[in-house]
Amino acid sequence: MTEYILVAGAVIRNDQGEVLCALRSETMSMPRLWEFPGGKLEPNESAEQCLVREILEELGYVIQVGDLIADVIHEYPSIRVRLVTYESKLASGMPVAQEHEQLLWLPVNRMRELEWAPADWPTVEALIKAQSQEQ
Ligand SMILES: Nc1nc2c([nH]c(=O)n2[C@H]2C[C@H](O)[C@@H](COP(=O)(O)OP(=O)(O)OP(=O)(O)O)O2)c(=O)[nH]1
Numbered sequence: 205m206t207e208y209i210l211v212a213g214a215v216i217r218n219d220q221g222e223v224l225c226a227l228r229s230e231t232m233s234m235p236r237l238w239e240f241p242g243g244k245l246e247p248n249e250s251a252e253q254c255l256v257r258e259i260l261e262e263l264g265y266v267i268q269v270g271d272l273i274a275d276v277i278h279e280y281p282s283i284r285v286r287l288v289t290y291e292s293k294l295a296s297g298m299p300v301a302q303e304h305e306q307l308l309w310l311p312v313n314r315m316r317e318l319e320w321a322p323a324d325w326p327t328v329e330a331l332i333k334a335q336s337q338e339q
Pocket residue numbers: 211212213232233234238239240241242243244285287321322323324
């Protein structure tokens with residue numbers, strides 16, 4: 205039996221195709237690592253419902269959730285996280301950081317420059333691969 209914490213992350217794009225990257229603050233676990241906004245699923249909640257709720261809490265904004273990008277299990281020293289990431293769009297307007305230290309819109313081809321939470325790398329690589337296949 206492998207137990208894990210199920211976490212959903214939103215890959216939020218703007219009209220230029222840039223992705224919203226969020227820096228975990230000093231007071232959060234895994235401080236100062238970049239992540240996709242989101243969080244742990246509550247009981248009886250779908251990943252989509254979790255993302256809409258978390259993004260509203262963290263960024264004050266409603267998103268529209270699209271396709272699954274990656275579904276990975278990462279073994280941290282003290283926890284095992286299953287991270288599912290989804291394409292998402294903002295309905296309109298701009299997100300405002302309420303819990304994160306910093307928000308950054310980055311083109312996909314620059315995402316490797318950030319220090320991501322280890323569970324996030326398969327999503328970053330999938331985004332880069334998908335973009336290179338489009339060109
Ligand atoms: N939201 C989010 N969490 C991530 C990502 N990558 C990753 O490893 N995580 C980890 C960090 C946390 O251990 C967990 C998500 O918990 P959370 O975002 O609800 O964090 P939290 O601050 O409420 O929880 P915690 O401090 O009690 O761990 O998943 C990611 O891209 N987005």
